[in-house]
Amino acid sequence: MPTSPGHGGGSASDASQLRLSSVPLSGTEAWALSSAGPSGRRPAAVTPHGTSSAVVSATPARLSSGRRELGEAPFGARAPAAAASAASLTPRVLHMPSESELSVIAGGARGPSSDEGAAPTRVLWGTDLSVDEVHARLLAFLREYRDTEDTTVALYTRALYRLHETESYTLNVDLQHLRAHDADLYKKAVRYPSDVINLFDLAVNNLYTEMFPGTAADERPQRLLVRVYHLGACHSLRTLEPAQLDQLASLQGMVIRSSHVIPDLVDAFYRCVHCQHTTHVPVEHGRIQEPPSCARCGLKSAYQLVHNRCGFSDKQVVRLQEAPEHVPQGETPASITLVTYEDMVDAVKPGDRIEVTGIYRAAPIRLNPRMRNVRSVYRTYLDVVHIKHSDRRRLTDVPDATDVDALPPAETAEAPAASSSAATEYANPPESNPLPELTASMQAHIRQLAAQPHIYERLVASLAPSIWGMEDVKRGVLLQLFGGTKKDFSEAGGTRFRSEINVLLVGDPGVSKSQLLGYVHRIAPRGIYTSGRGSSAVGLTAYVTRDPDTREMVLESGALVLSDRGICCIDEFDKMSEQSRTIMHEAMEQQTISIAKAGIIATLNARTAVLAAANPVESRYNPRLSVIDNIQMPPTLLSRFDLIYLVLDKPSADEDRRLARHIVSLFYDREDGHDSDANDAVVVGGSDESLPLMDLPTLAAYISYAREHVHPRLSAAASERLISGYLDMRRLGSAGASFGGQKTITATPRQLEALVRLSEAHAKARLSETVELADVDEALRLMRVATQQAATDPVTGTIDMDLLATGRSAASRARITELARSVWELLQARDGLGPFRKHALLHELRQQAAAAAAGSGSGDTSDISEQDFDDALRRLQDEERVRLQAGGSSIVKVRG
Template sequence: MANSPSYTNGDADDTLQDDTINDDPEQEDENIVEEEEILGGTGGQDESGEESGEDLFNDDYELDYQAIPELDRYAAEGVDDEDVEDMTIDQRREVDALMKRREREKRRRLGIEDDFEDDESDIESGHFQGRKRRQDESQDEVGMDDDANAYIKNLGDTQGHKIQDWVVMPGPHNEIIRHFKRFLRTFRLPNSKQSLYREAIRRLVQEQRQSVIVDFEHLMTNDEVLAFFLLGAPEQTLKIFNEAITQLCFELYPNHRGIDKELFIRISNCLQNDNIRDLRVEHLNKLIGINGVVTTSTGVLPQLSIIKFNCLKCGFSLGPFTQNQENEIKPGSCPECQSNGPFEVNMEETLYRNYQRISIQESPGTVPPGRIPRSKEILLLGDLCDTCRPGDEIEVLGVYRNTYNISLNIQNNLPVFATIIEANHVSTREDKISFETLTDEDIQDIIKLSNEPRIAQRIYASMAPSIYGHEMVKKAIAFAMFGGEGKNPGGKHQVRGDINLLLCGDPSTAKSQFLKYIEKTAHRAVFTTGRGASAVGLTAYVQRNPITREWTLEAGALVLADRGVCLIDEFDKMSDQDRTSIHEAMEQQSISISKAGIVTTLQARCSVIAAANPIGGRYDPALTFMDNVDLSEPILTRFDILCIVRDVADPINDELMARFVTESHMRHHPLADENDIKQNHVLPNVFNVEPIPQDMLKKYLIYAKRRIHPRMTSVDQEKVSQLYAKLRRESLVTGSVPVTVRQIESMVRIAEAHARMHLRDFVNDDDINVAIQMVLESFIETQKYGIMRTMKKVFQGYLTYKKDNNEFLLFLLKQLVQEFIAFQRNRFGLDRLNASIKIAEEDLISRARQYGVLDLQQFYQSTLFRSHGFKYEDKSIVQIL
């Protein structure tokens, strides 16, 4: 075909000058000089040497249109003056496709990467545009030079534009789509031959889902420019990503177009989570990540996405209009009849999307002391709806946006805006989130630690190491934190695996300190008090949404502690009505709501650990547990372990307690140095083992609860049945705490928790014996003092199972000391007590022989014997007061 002609100066009947390219530079210079002479020197230089140019506004500008025969002619060579027939549309498409293929082959030979699939698909689908016209439009809109390849390489150069404005321009918009489509098609993991996200698109079509989750690290390593645009203009870039995944999916699977009109990209693993209370103005219109607990959730509503209207006067269809989140779209006038309406929504052609609002609150463990938990509203659209429910702890990645709220302006009398987060990705933070933080080295250390022979004693000693003594309480807390295994056969009836614990005793026995330790150590814990919590505050309550005016459900403490621990201090200060409301949550681990037309059931799968004071403030050992504590029988039977904490006056134990407290304060002073730490050594704990560091203990807990699921295989069922029958008989005779079938389930749960401590997948006889010992200790401690001594002798075989003889002998020795002090006080009075106490060795030997302990020499040489102030002299044991 002939070269493109160009017009020159001349009249209306002037000819065209050929625009052929002359390869001879000398000939080209001669032509330029000749043309300047003909034009009278226009474009040259004046006498002063300055460029004069062509004066277009002089008085004789009409001479510009005079005829110049030397220029108003065609060059004879290279002119194609043959008649050519007009090309049809199909022929134009074929020629354009041929030119595209030639251009692609040329670029491949030059090593230039480009993607012509979008252009070819446009040609095949009938969207024909001229090559010259597309280049001109892209250059005019983007402001680029003639080098199209420079545009591809310099996509990250915004040329002074804001990122938000740059990405929505037609040129960068199309280029981002091409880059992202190429990323989805070609990205592969190391040592993988299959495209990761192409397989994800295949699963999307197969499972008829609407979104594909893209890891931000994959995008960052593959295409930094797209990652930069995503962080700089998240709202605009995400829309382009959605457009790209929709195009690519419909190209690969054309039939899927009839199922979903639009697909979505969800970004994961993008940002470090921010606190809700740290969100400020600089976060507006940025991509942020936060976490919290879902407190409220509205119903799923249909929201207008793309609207079409019908004019009621002429029937003309207006639209489509894209609905935004701020204002309602309304047409102004009808372009057909020029009327101002009325208009009605075209229900058939209007597109809708799912819409839901939730409110999340700061996690209970992350709220600073003395502060009120902050909350934030989250907007869920599309397939994100109903991905979470009240009580779930979630991570949200989304765009932090502002919305206009007229009521907020009226209240503040200032032009202020409300804020909301439009979610892009929502993930539930369960134990798997914490489990993923464990490294391979941590798992190896955990498995190595579990193989130690006295791992259970080390775990007991690690519970609240800043509190001295209280052996039974620490064991009970360890069982409650590890927990048993829940059962739900066939999804019909759920049997809880969490262990409930009640601490009851005298004041100043560190009950609240134990609860605070659990709050800091457990993966998920909610702390509340009896006076500060009501029935609905513990379970759930219904309130009217101030915006939508619909009834919504607010989660209480037990729902927020789902899959965790709920701690209730001052349990005895709660009213009977409030305590009755948690009966269902403690046994069935669910909360049923039937209020304001809302009938539902919420999950409350958590351990309940409560602390209570007895009637009158101090525990009276002459009374039964039911007489000491103002709690009903139904709620007492729901506690697996009852721990009685008494403040008994013991000179030796009181001295050790005082030493432990003072040395702990000196060691942990903010200005304490290494010398202070060495001089003030902490006394050995009652378990006489080295405790596990707290960081390692938390990892051990996470690994055990996530990976270990012990089950009952072959256990001595006869032993359990006989013990249960004997306990039932004793409980009816003594009139103390009733024994029900729940005590058998408690034994099973404690046995599973003990097996989980050792990282075993099965429950053996050792676990059953430890569980029986714990249940018996809990039952005997609740009896009157006289009955307690009798029952200890009856069940002595169970209570001394796998107990260290040194600890048992120390217990017998302390009994002898207490009896001797009581005898001296009753006979001589308080003033006649000696400075030291001497106990005959024969008395200890005779009492130990009753329980099958014959060798006492090892006990005399142990650290436990010396640390409690005893020494052995001349076949007698001396303790200095």
């Protein structure tokens, strides 16, 4: 039986051979309708283009995010060969026949022996799914399904009312609701998503028009769009197999790269250069079939593509990588390409943890872009249908049906009413905000917790309860999780002050530093856990690589960029390379990372809090040395930490007994099948023994709510207390911390800024919008027990912040000055300019110092170290008094 050409409508006798279809974007396919006769044989494919058929517009994103290529059959079925040349309709438009046309089609489909009274059977192309049946069942689901909150009105009917009020066009449909209502229809939606989702679009638009008769389909600027999600169990990137092609899949992972917005051609516009005749040619199978000759004048190869009249859609390619906690031992993370369209573009950014629902696809790889030959191995990707941010999935124990999307910005201040909360969720499009809104009941529970006395102590006791002791360390880390209040004065000509708190843990091995970092990484909203030894400079910031698909140079984000607005946990911080330490300076203070390489110049945001752990160079912390000498870290980097804790293993019979009892109890709990972190009756010791602990989801939800909704400001009394506290810290340097006539610096403006951040974080822990005196007092106490302890001079026992700023205390600088004077006097006593042997001078100086100590009877047997002697020589060299020769082993006087 002959088929009609690709253009023009078929004759009346061809009505029995009619097949309707939509032509999608590249890499997708729309669903098709087919009329089957009583014999069940599928007629040949003919594409109608008559203007009398009704036109139902489809939203761009729907056709581009979940349609098979035309002519492909759904998995498990094979379309006839005639389907390959069967459609050339305009993309993004579904041509649906009217009821009268359907009756003509059905009548023409009947053979001579058919029953004239039998109703026509319409099935989806390549399947045995009845179009009318699936459409009716979808309408029944939308009209009848009710949730537990409000059983008076159907859930998705309320969602459509919400769409009408907000003039939105995206309806999120929970597939578990469909499964509970109609399990067979759920299976069909998973197996044939391209077809069922299109029918879902049609059913929603029909129901919307029925509910609001005054808003005709042609009067709305955009058709309603259905996005399905919550497939059930998420698939693993490693378990996807060819049997799942063209089926729905749900994946979890972390976004590592997103491309720029790509214009995707969907409709080509041609104009004849001779007679100016124009025509539209849709993109089929990713190709444009240019008309060989003009339809009006018949001139061959006369059409010219007019780019500014062509139709384009937004497209973005995203790379999704397996989350670090899901990677099997000994293997590298798996990754997959995601393709997003239209309103899904720019919905995610690198570092986001997402749960994505889409259609698993396979595309051929050409050996040469100019040739049609393809490889036998296909490249797989996922056409995205729905994106759900799961950054807080580790933080909250909220059911999937209630944390899909955040509320609009205007409604985040108040919890919606119970009757509309669920409908609001399904009526909102996916947001780029990775903080899903907590339910009204959970928000009320959090506020009740904040109103209880000793909430701060309870939060501290609930943080890493399996780690015994370290109360002050936990307090500082808890305040780091809350963070300060963001301040940006750049519009007023000022600068932006960071609100993130940086914490460094320095101490002996085996004191649970790494375990605390791992716990914070689990609870942090966005964060990367890395090691200083295994991290390079580009791995921490960003690196340039070549995209395997486009072969273009692209910028890959490193750990600090991926941790933007989160916490970056760095273990073995002291073992970082010198180049990596240099990059950390900008990231920790300016919170940006500047890149200029391979023709790419960019400034990336690294607004992350750094939680680092470092071990002493001698394995054990030496109390006779400063922190700088113990960990061999540049003082300019060390000064960027707000809190520096010395976590030392000090022998104590009572403390050791309590620690041993705690560790053994953890093993007993595991044998009994209990998790100590989730046990509300766990006793962590100290003053918090009687306080009940929060479980991990509640603690994480509390922190999430405080970070998102609480923004405390300093009160007048708190400001005065901060000023007086800062002045008291400064006075310590002039009262009794002077050596050799020099005053020590016991506080710097950086410490004052840190005090402000800590005070604001403590107010957040109480869910208070005002910083009070108690918050400032706790910040001052933490500063004394943490940073000032690390800044104590081991020689004089006094606090000297110069240790962190310059690496040397005031006493050390005075000692170097005195030693330089003694060296110069010794050189002046010798004849000539030299050279003089360095070791001989050092030996003579040590003899003089020992004789002076014996003569004074002071008993001072301190020796002159070689390091101090080198520093004294460098000072004389800077003053141009001496010059070093022979690699520094000989000294020559510059002037006598």
